[in-house]
Amino acid sequence: MPSTPLRRLLRASGHALQAVVQIGKSGTNQGVVAQVTRALFDHELIKVKLARECPETRFEVAERLGQGPGVNVVQILGRMILLYKRHPEQPRFEGEGARTL
Numbered sequence: 001m002p003s004t005p006l007r008r009l010l011r012a013s014g015h016a017l018q019a020v021v022q023i024g025k026s027g028t029n030q031g032v033v034a035q036v037t038r039a040l041f042d043h044e045l046i047k048v049k050l051a052r053e054c055p056e057t058r059f060e061v062a063e064r065l066g067q068g069p070g071v072n073v074v075q076i077l078g079r080m081i082l083l084y085k086r087h088p089e090q091p092r093f094e095g096e097g098a099r100t101l
Helices: 004-014 030-043 058-065
Strands: 019-023 045-050 072-077 080-084
Touching (some): 004 072, 004 080, 045 058, 058 080
Parallel strands (some): 019 045
Antiparallel strands (some): 072 080
């Protein structure tokens, strides 16, 4: 779990983001997990949107997606889940190039 100042920064940065991954009636299958993994590598901070017909609850989806190595569930708000995984080479939110509040 990220520290409180980092979590605050991630929530503030994630506010303006659009959902990169949408989960529908198929739920969180292997394709969705692969898509989330790729999107986290590309963007480092992503929003996942759950459609109304998703068979799983938002907490079940967040738990399944948060099981990946280094993946942190930053926020669950309504049908949106904010996920963060530090980029291995060029982190934007941690380290020297980090943004400040």
